[in-house]
Each structure stands twice: as C-alpha cells, then as structure tokens.
Amino acid sequence: MAAVGIDAMEIWTGKLVLDLPNTFAPVKDEAPAKYTKGLGLTGSSLPDVYEDIVTMGANACKRLMERKGLTPNDIGRIDVATESSFDRSKPASTYIAGCLEQVFDGDFSHTNKGERKFACLSGTQAIDDACNWIRAGRHRGRGALVVVTDTALYERDDPGEATQGAGAVAIYITETPSVVALSREQGIGSKDETDFLKPNQQFPSVDGKRSIGVYLDRVREALHDYESVAGRIHKADVAFLPFHTPFPGMVRKAALMTYRHLIDGTDEANALRELVGEAPDADAFDDAEAYKKARYDHQKAIRKTPLYREWYEATVQPTLSLSRRTGNWYTGSVHIARASALLEAAQHDVDIAGQRMLVGSYGSGAQAEMHTETVCPGWHAEIDALTIVEQLDARYDLSFDEYERVHQAHTYDVEVAVEPFTTPNNEFVFSGYGAMGERQ
Numbered sequence: 001m002a003a004v005g006i007d008a009m010e011i012w013t014g015k016l017v018l019d020l021p022n023t024f025a026p027v028k029d030e031a032p033a034k035y036t037k038g039l040g041l042t043g044s045s046l047p048d049v050y051e052d053i054v055t056m057g058a059n060a061c062k063r064l065m066e067r068k069g070l071t072p073n074d075i076g077r078i079d080v081a082t083e084s085s086f087d088r089s090k091p092a093s094t095y096i097a098g099c100l101e102q103v104f105d106g107d108f109s110h111t112n113k114g115e116r117k118f119a120c121l122s123g124t125q126a127i128d129d130a131c132n133w134i135r136a137g138r139h140r141g142r143g144a145l146v147v148v149t150d151t152a153l154y155e156r157d158d159p160g161e162a163t164q165g166a167g168a169v170a171i172y173i174t175e176t177p178s179v180v181a182l183s184r185e186q187g188i189g190s191k192d193e194t195d196f197l198k199p200n201q202q203f204p205s206v207d208g209k210r211s212i213g214v215y216l217d218r219v220r221e222a223l224h225d226y227e228s229v230a231g232r233i234h235k236a237d238v239a240f241l242p243f244h245t246p247f248p249g250m251v252r253k254a255a256l257m258t259y260r261h262l263i264d265g266t267d268e269a270n271a272l273r274e275l276v277g278e279a280p281d282a283d284a285f286d287d288a289e290a291y292k293k294a295r296y297d298h299q300k301a302i303r304k305t306p307l308y309r310e311w312y313e314a315t316v317q318p319t320l321s322l323s324r325r326t327g328n329w330y331t332g333s334v335h336i337a338r339a340s341a342l343l344e345a346a347q348h349d350v351d352i353a354g355q356r357m358l359v360g361s362y363g364s365g366a367q368a369e370m371h372t373e374t375v376c377p378g379w380h381a382e383i384d385a386l387t388i389v390e391q392l393d394a395r396y397d398l399s400f401d402e403y404e405r406v407h408q409a410h411t412y413d414v415e416v417a418v419e420p421f422t423t424p425n426n427e428f429v430f431s432g433y434g435a436m437g438e439r440q
C-alpha cells in the first residue's frame, strides 16, 4: 500500500464572532494589542443558539459527503473527537450519523462509531486509528470519517475567556489520499498533569501560565521521541509546522523551541550564536526571576534576527491565519492549522506537492504527538473547494451584551431563551431534547 492519509476535509465555523480588540478589550479595560499581538487573536468563533457540536460536525460531514459524492456505504468508521460531549453514554458520532441518515440514501448500520477526548491530539489519534484500520485491510474498500468538533468555552472572566472558539472539521481518510499522506512513525510525550481539567463540570479549571510550560515540555519530548524512530529532522525537511493552537502566541513559543532544535549542530546555529550570543545557563543564576528574564531577552533577540524571521514567516505564520480569526477549537485546532497552511500556499499559488509538514498535536492532561505528513499531488483542488474564509467573513459580529447572552445560552445549567442571530440555511439545527432527554 503506497500511502494512507487525508483525502478531503470540510471546515464549519460557529456562526457568531466576538471581536477581541474592538468589543472584548474595552470591556476588560485591556489594550487591544494584548489580544492581537500578545495572544495573536482577532476574534473568537462562537456557536449561534441553534448550533452545537453535533450540528457543526454533521454540517461539516454533509458538505464533505455532498462534495465528494459519498453515500453511507462508502464510510466504514465515524470517530468523533470532542471535549464538549454532553452524552456520557452514546458517542456523538451516533448523533451525527443519525443526522446524516436523514439526508443521504442508505444508513450507517455497518459503520463502527466512537468518541474520543484529548483536544486535537484525540482527532490525530482517531486519524491514526483510521489509517491503521485501512493498513490492516479491515476497511473493505471504505473510507473513515474523523470529526473534530467543540464549543471551547471558558467560565466568564476566566483568563481563558479570550481564547474561546467553536467549530468542526470533518476529515475523510482513504488509501488514495489527495491532501496529505501520513508518516507511519510518530513520537509521543506524555505525563499525568492537572493544569487543565473539567471533572463533572462544563467549564475548565485552568492554571493558564503553567499550562504553557506543560505544553512546551510535552512537545519537546514528542519531537525527541519522533526523531528516535524516524531519524534526525532538519529545518530544510519541514515546509510547514502546524501545531495545536490554543492561541497563536502559544505556537510562537513552541516554534522558537522547535527552530532551535531543527538547526542544532548546523552552520545556522553558529551564525545565530554570533548574532545573539549563547543561551543563558540556569546554573549561572542564583535568582530564578533573573534567569527567566535573561532567557526571555535571549529568545526575544532570536525572534528579531532575519534568519529566524524568514523561517517563521514561511513555516509557521501560514499555519495561523485561520486560528487567529477563530480562537481555540480544542479538538479542531491542529486540523485548522494544517488547513491554514494549505490555504495560504494555494492563495499564493505555490505548488507544495511532495513537501513535508511536521505536525504537532497536543491535549491538556497532557500529551503531545509528532508525525510528518507529505503533501499529495491533488491537494490544490481539495483546498480550493474549502469555503472557510467566506464562512468566517459572514459571521454575525456580536456586541458585548449579545455575547453575554449567547454565553449564557450555551451554559448547561442556565435556562435562558435567546433568539438566534443568524438564519439557518439548508443545515442541521438543534431543536431541543426528546422525551428521553436525548438531543434532537
């Protein structure tokens, strides 16, 4: 078997947007630049009152199936990855299959369905399972649907509130991929952590500052683990670096660490050292704060060098163009980073077939995964078919008062009737709970 990977994808954004610099920042009495430059975000996608993880996921799948001419008989697995699940028994994939059966001929009675959680890592794990299912020859000629879908909301006034988002990505995996083929090798960095959790609660308890360090530690470990099996990877091997993007500022930190690793031992590392000196040595400092400051200044100096800036603009910046406008989609996050990179390449009419991406997935709790993906010859046509930029442009721009009401409408233990802000158009909508309490 030559390659297994992503044959097609569709992205569905929540239909509302909270403008962070212009609507959120003034109410929080913060400088708009904290959001646009510090976190790297301009807006948060939020779901309208008739949208949730099932409608967004089912709408992404419907569009994908219509565009690819697929019927239920073409699909042997549906796996949903979500951190916003509302049913502790039935997987969300059963609800999504139920929606799709209303509009497509045939049914999904032969289809294996499941649900996973662990942020975007869980979507990557589901893709990995699907690839292995195909490689094992158990797919009977069928493809697999992986649906990553979340309403990533934080409690009001939590620092994480600025990084919220909502949307879904439907990803179709086959043995004849048009978009990217996945490497068999993968690296893992994993440790039981308690910086971000939601046991029996809708909104996460987060130690935000610590979560940044935990993310970097796991990503570093996953990169080393990947190289232990796939061999050393160099800067020239990597065209794009799509990483889990809770907010672009997080990826900015992870990218700097990755760049230094990719150039380690090369002439470029020597050239960089001549420009910015050696990295400060922790042992040379008695005071932890002084060391932190010296390290921060050294990193800032690297960021300013033309060497780093050129690499960052080409390899990292293109992966952030969607998430900058959407916020964190938890499970969808790395999958829109991949799509961003491909969209940017398509917009600039660059043929990247055959080039490799180093893909970094992450889930709090905590685990990172690294693998590489090779862009397939059919990537351009698939990416041209995406409508995500038009969807983002068409979102309803909420006032702060409207945002407060929408947030309440999506809070599980608050009952509040809020009129929709947008009009559904030939799509699945949430219409309430049935007699047994299940969603319809």
Ligand code: HMG
Residues within 6 Å of the ligand: 031, 033, 034, 035, 037, 038, 039, 083, 118, 119, 120, 159, 160, 161, 162, 163, 196, 206, 207, 208, 209, 211, 212, 215, 244, 245, 246, 247, 249, 250, 328, 330, 331, 362, 363, 364, 365
């Ligand atoms: P905060 O305390 O509100 O923000 O929370 P801050 O004061 O740290 O400022 C943020 C950045 O803006 C900083 O940049 C500031 O310097 C800068 P940095 O120094 O770190 O590079 N800044 C400014 N820049 C320009 N002009 C200004 C200005 N003011 C400040 N005027 C925090 C930030 C990330 C902690 C918060 O948003 C949070 O708690 N977020 C949620 C947790 C999170 O996203 N963690 C990321 C890693 S964990 C992860 O990715 C997993 C996750 O997706 C969950 C899952 O598994 O699904 C979250």
